Amino acid sequence: MLPFESFTLANGLHIIIHKDKSTPMVAMNIIYKVGSRDESPDRTGFAHLFEHLMFGGSVHIPKYDEPLQKAGGENNAFTNNDYTNYYLTIPKNNIETAFWLESDRMLSLAFSEKSLDVQRQVVIEEFKQNYLNQPYGDVYLLLKPMAYQKHPYQWNTIGKDISHIEKAGMQEVKSFYQTFYNPDNAILSVAGDVETEEIIRLAEKWFGPIPPGKTIERNYPKEPLQTDLRELTVERKVPQSAIYMAWHMPERANRGFYKTDLISDVLSNGNSSRMYQNLIKKSKMFSDISAFVTGDLDSGLFIVTGKLLNGASKEDAEKLIFHEIEKICDQLIEEDELKKVNNKIEANLMFSRMSILSKAMNLAYFEMLGSASMINDEVAKYQKVSREDIMDKANEIFMETKPSILYYQAVNGNE
Amino acid sequence: MSKQLQINRSNIPPHGTPVHLVFEEPDKEILDNGLEVFLINAGTENVLRIDIVINAGSVFQEKKLTAASVGKLLKEGTRGYDSSEIATLIDYYGAYLDVSVTKDTSTITLYLLSKHLKYLIPVIGHMLMEATFPEEELRIHVDRQRQEYLINSEKVRYKAMLEFNKLVFGEGSAYGQVLELADFDMIERNDLAHFYKRHYQPSNAYLVVSGNINDEIVGLLNQHIGKTWQPGNSFEYQVPNKGMVGIRKKFIEKPDAMQSAIRIGRPIFSKKHPDYNKFLLLNTILGGYFGSRLMSNLREDKGFTYGVHSFVTNYKHAGFFSVSTEVKADSTEMALKEIMFELNRLQTEKVGKDELSRVKNYIYGTFLRTFDGPFALAERFKSAKNMGEGFLFYKKSLNEILKVTPEELLETAGSYFSPEEMITLVVGKVNNS
Known part of the structure; x- marks a missing residue:
């Protein structure tokens, strides 16, 4: 039995708290319910590219990593078909830094051209390193479109093609953010030696003022039964x-x-x-x-x-x-x-x-x-x-x- | 809106009282055969991890592949249990059994629910004392390993790792051994049996148990390992040959590579050297974390690569420093230049106060992080124990790191980063024509 408590802020953000007194560190995890299945077929790889942009500075904080490191923290993220997951661990005395950082990039990003430009290149190198310049690296690039003919799982999280990433523009980035990066489309969990009241207070303080987004319509085309080999x-x-x-x-x-x-x-x-x-x-x-x-x-x-x-x-x-x-x-x-x-x-x-x-x-x-x-x-x-x-x-x-x-x-x- | 105005989103919130590294050294028990057992009681789940560490790494082998093959074949047959019986037993109890072989040690690791120890420990005892190394199993193992080697050889990263090891320690030394395709045809059952008999001895090993420790554990270990695993012929531990650097520059052309793998580095000391902590800090600033100078330069500024890191790799008697990355093929030259630029910058400019304090805080967090949970504690303890130290080593190390000054860093960089000492390896596309 894993004990936890859960709450929802007025703006729709779900919060889960798990107490574990055995460690001096606290872990924070945020899921945004957006993955590669939410991309349009001519802009694949976007959810993952976006994950990179989330580290390129937010509205009040020019660099995400520096203050986190200053507070002894470490973070990373991953994207898959269905969701994008951001996580960090930090010494428990600096937990407020985590709330500050994560809430600011949920509030608004800096949308810097330089960051978009560089991250496009970084993701292209990631594409090459993991999918093209590796033996058997392209297997799922080939297999998924065979298995899925209607459903967006037909493309991989990295994208169908490098050209989709090359073409990603700032306007699209902004509209993607406005649609998906909102408190009512996110789940925040905290685990460590923490007090529930303190976590709720911090969540209200930092995430409470962020307005909810518009309702997201999710109509993924259903994949028909496969009867042909x-x-x-x-x-x-x-x-x-x-x-x-x-x-x-x-x-x-x-x-x-x-x-x-x-x-x-x-x-x-x-x-x-x-x-x-x-x-x-x-x-x-x-x-x-x-x-x-x-x-x-x-x-x-x-x-x-x-x-x-x-x-x-x-x-x-x-x-x-x-x-x-x-x-x-x-x-x-x-x-x-x-x-x-x-x-x-x-x-x-x-x-x-x-x-x-x-x-x-x-x-x-x-x-x-x-x-x-x-x-x-x-x-x-x-x-x-x-x-x-x-x-x-x-x-x-x-x-x-x-x-x-x-x-x-x-x-x-x-x- | 008004609510938003009350909080300052531009400044980092004040830090609370720092938490400290506190842990007790593990309890130590000695089994009837003299084997030391270290007990780390931690965590909330009813699980255990058992590590049996044996000084039987690849540096002690006379023929390549011996140590690793012995390790992997321990669970492929003993007097009393054949390969599939061992597999069934381990799987039936939901346990994991893994044998990892490094240059210095071979470690048998078993993860299990505490309540299953009595069913699983007998087979571990058999693996230590009565492994039979069936010919048939050896052949299956070697065939699979050969294929894995061939596939890995297609990866620039893997090729670079092997080649760099050879450059740093020199060919022919115990630490510089590098696997080649022909080695797979040379290994024989007798090599395994001989190595096993010589090195798998209680006087050459120790045990770490971590997780939910109860009163039964030591008794069970003693019954199935302490009373039965007897010392064989005595032998003397000999310090393996560290080798020396020969060639300092090597380019291996892979014409169809989209990316080049780069390694730049040099041999350094083991963890007990007085400069170790200063060097660790220096390495972190250079390429040891996401905000490092190399990452900021090569990835975040120029987009040459998905990632670039620098490492301090330590063995019991040797070590090396290396910068490692895979870059866009046509940026290979530029990337090499930028890496040398960052190495030089640390030798000529003092590290600023802000950066230094950020990196120190980061390292402090890393120390706390690597002690999260009983299995992580076991990992850290083994690493210290292999140098003859305990948990106190980390506390001392952290305290020293937090005291290092910009002047000391400049001096350390001067002693270890000079360009003529560096080894450069590129696998992939080299536009040096």
Whole structure:
């Protein structure tokens, strides 16, 4: 049980407080409910570029980082399909500095041309470093548009194309900010050795005066059921061929998510899992194999990835993977297997509470899903899933719909 | 509006009373075989982390890949448990078992719920005493590692890391060993068995337990490790060969690279050197945090790179300093120039009061931050213990850092940043024609 208190300011800002007296640091986490799914198809990568701009100075504070460092703090941020997450840790005596900094950039940014110009270049270098100048770096740039034809998950957080980032203009930046960076579209969590009254006082003082935004209309196009098999083979100068398969699966808040997550655990969580034992250890046709779920707010993907070994062909790889998938559709998993994956879930939950920062992040995340209190129901939701549920869900996903398959063919390149 | 006018948004709010680093040294117990166990009782969750640290890092191996292969194969078979039995046991109890091998040490780490210790500790005992290194498992492991190596070799960052290590410590030294493709064909089961027998001994190891400590723990450890893990043939700990710098400039062309990986640096001292704390501060100012001079210059001002950092890397008997970045290919030359410019600036201009106090405060925050939670405490303790120190080391180190003056920094930069001492490595595109 993770205890917390929650409040909402008059302007709509949700606040979650968790007390942990064991550390001299305080963690603050802010989620803005905006991600790459909120971008228009000709300006992809914008939510992430914007995350960079949030460090380029706000209306009263020319540099975000300097005063934070002066107060012994450290921060970072990330953007994904659904939301943008900012976090910091700071010695507890300087907690007001965190409120001051975060409220000012929620109030208004400085919108400096120089910052936009530089951050465009920085993000382009990030694009190259992580997606283009890396072996297998472009896999999701290829796979997502195969799996999604309607829904905005078809592009990656970094964007479809470098040119979208190059073209981002100041007017668009301002209007994006006005739409999404408002207290009623944000969740603030604080964890550490703090007093509730003090946190509420500080929140009222610094965030209270910020006006709410206009209601955001969210109408994401629904991705139709995939009934056709989609395949793509690309040739790349990499040492090893690889296969990537993606099926559609339920959204994060759906009960079906838990069933699907357990399927991926049975297949590939840990060295005793089915795919590790059968595909890596026994068949020796893979050097790596993994099955995982994306956990997006809208319908996400169940992904299987494998790197091929010992001359295994695409057909061999598919056959071995499909064999494991069919087994889970045809036969109930063992009682012990279900117990094992549930034990892992329970342990992981405890391990995820080892620092104030991860507690603050998790609380804000669950508040976004619906309510912070859901964090305490997670284990029970997994434990409710039966062996029959897993078999039914597997049949629904793997038998009633078709996957997208990307085959990454290794070709020799000259160094 | 009126409410907004009452608060001053332009100035940083006043700081409260500083909090201090306070922690007790861990309790120490000694098992029947003389093995030291350090107990760090902290945290709110009923979990444990057990670290078994053995002086069996790669510097002690006679053939490359030996130490790492021994570490990874410990869980692939022992007398009494085969590979899949170990995996099933660990997974069934929701535990994590990891073996990490660095230059100096091999560490077996187990994360588990406290209530499961009695089910899991016997297998850990077996791994320490009765690993069998099955031929078949070794082959699977080597095949997978070879592929990982080949993939990593495509990354300029990885290539630069290996090459730089070779430049700093020189080829042929224990610390300068660098993996090559042919090494994967040379490693044999006998190498592993020999290394294991020689180095995996209680007199060459210690144990750290962190988390929710209860009365049962020491008894269980003693039963499954203390009473059974007996010393083998005695051997003397020898200080490994640190090597020396040969070449100072190296450019490795990768014609299709979109970015170049740059490393600039030099060998330095280990943590116990009197200049260590001053150098740590200097390094932070240069490239050790997000607001550093290198980050401000190369990223925030010029947009050459997604990130640039400088590091102080310490081993037990050696260390090096390095600046590390990947930059836009056509800005390689400019980036090299700007890095040298920042190194020079620290040797010629005193660091301003404002910047110095900001960096000191940042370091103070970092010290507090790295002690957050029981597992973090274990990490910090091991790092100190490997040099023969305890938690007190950090308190002393922080106090010294907070006292360093601009004059001392200038002097330290002068002693360690001179251009002729620097090693420069570029992997990628070099427009030096």
